Amino acid sequence: MRAADRRQVLVACAACALAIIVLLLLSEGLLDHDIWRSADRDAFYPLGHYNTTPHMAATVAILSIWGPFSCWRCFDPLVRRYMAGCFMLFAGWMLVVIVKYAVVWDPAVELLWYCFYVPILLVPMLCVFTAFRAAGVDGRPAVVRCRRALLAINALLLVVVFTNGIHHAVFSFGATDPDWYENYEYAPLYYAVYAMAVGQFVAFFALLFANAYRQLRGAIVTVSLICALAVVYGLAYVLRVPFFFSGNFSLSYTWFVCVAIELCFDFGIIPAFAHYGRLFQTLPMDVKVFSLSAERGDGPVYATFQAGPVSPQGRSCVEACATGPVRLISDVTPDVVYHAQRVSGGITLVTEDISAISSRRRVLEQRHAALRSSCALLEQERLMRERLRKQESERALYDEVDQSISEALGRARELMCQVEGLPGDEAVFKLTIAKMLISYCKRKGGIVLARRSDCDFEREKLQLIVGELVTDLQTAGVSCGALVETGEMIPVDAVSVLYDCLYDFSIASLYCVDPVLMMYFSDYSDGAIEMRLALSTGELRNLAESEEMQELRVLLDGRDVAYRLTGEEGSLVLVVVVRKER
Secondary structure, three states: OOHHHHHHHHHHHHHHHHHHHHHHHHHOOOOOOOOEOOOOHHHHOOOHHHOOHHHHHHHHHHHHHHHHHHHHHOOOHHHHHHHHHHHHHHHHHHHHHHHHOOEOOHHHHHHHHHHOHHHHHHHHHHHHHHHHHHHOOOOOHHHHHHHHHHHHHHHHHHHHHHOHHHHOOOEEOOOOOOOOOOOOEEOHHHHHHHHHHHHHHHHHHHHHHHHOOHHHHHHHHHHHHHHHHHHHHHHHHHOOOHHHHOOOHHHHHHHHHHHHHHHHHHHOOOOOHHHHHHHHHOOOOEEEEEEHHHHHOOOOOEEOOOOOOOOHHHHHHHHHHHOOOEEEEOOOOOOEEEEEEEEOOEEEEEEEEOHHHHHHHHHHHHHHHHHHHHHHHHHHHHHHHHHHHHHHHHHHHHHHHHHHHHHHHHHHHHHHHHHOOOOHHHHHHHHHHHHHHHHHHHHHHHHHHHHHOOOOEOHHHHHHHHHHHHHHHHHOOOEEEEEEEOOOOEOHHHHHHHHHHHHHHHHHHOOOOOOEEEEEEEEEOOOEEEEEEEEEOOOOOEHHHOHHHHHHHHHHHOOOOEEEEEEEEOEEEEEEEEEOOO
């Protein structure tokens, strides 16, 4: 508690003690005044056979001691203020009751009578605010609006009570009756005041029950039974049952509520230091709290129920905690970790048993070693498979290139043999095709060499090969152009397939009249490359149905590609898509 709060509590206690002294002097007739009655103690209460003035004075004295003590147990400042408000209202109520039955002036008696309903309404409201705080929901917008509504309703009811002399909507009595303070009747709004007070107590226990842990709910039921008895007592008092009506309602109400609040503190329903002290002892950990003199060998001041004796390692950990937090794992007890740290006014030592963690760590280390060995074997297997796949791919490429070169050379020999005896133009045409086939063989051999050196084709290299083919076609009389817009490296296998398709189409174009061939290479989606070839001629026939293009279809069907060959009179388009990863 802050110093300012302590001063306020001490001032309140001093005021209560001063009020008690004044009342005792009044009861002895030492402070007589015209508005006071006789100093006879039996005259302090209307029913002389049931004089409770000493009981109320003792209650004020008890509240002046017990109230601050209960507030000091609250670690939450808001709960502390709410509880202090309750105790101050109760103490003030007792003083008002004592003064009321000593006053003879009717307006003062009536005003003091109405003051009874300030604690009757505000104490349960403060209890509801305490329940909101204990549940941790006091900051929510809906709860803030609810608190404001309770303040407004209680303030309105108090205004109605204090203006009862005007409208008599709470109490009905005759102003000319000298015994009006006994011969009064309850008006309709009195039941609204009573229902508001009872409803706030019901809300208080309902909130505590809804937000309490299961083990605390039985305690809440026990405390709520006490308040239920208070409600029954109040109802019997309102109905003027003789036994209950002859008692002191203010004193009974105060003790009922104070006992309920004290039980809430003791059971831990309202957060208090005593409750958290028990929680500390029941922590499922080995925790010890040492005083600062523990460095000289003193034992722990506080300890949990699971705390064991202080070991030498723990003692050394506490002694080494002078400069900062210490964490110690000793070779003597490798399965125990000691944590020591300075706190306000002492040193905490936490002894953590990590035997289960160590056992699991050893198991995990064994599994990790086994997995590491398995990973090494899998890596070796992967490298071996990769090497085999590469060798198989190279062998397949070599076989495919060897077969392609053999077929191309065979066709070139046939063409060379057909040259003899042919007219000049036909002989030149045959020789041109043979030259194209020989160039094809040379570049296929270059692809094999690139494969052997593990060198993929970049855009510039592919553009160079396509440029050489364009030059050969232009030499053969084909108007030709090419554009390469690939952005990534192209595997050798994909280049080999593209080259085969390109040469098949180029050689087929030599059989056309005035051919114009355009080539376009670009990246395709899903890791593929696309080649577009567009051929236009001066012929009026449908090139797609020509014999040369039918032979081209047969060649393309034998390639591992996806293609589309479309044409019309004088034009032909071939689109080939080749996957980069083969």
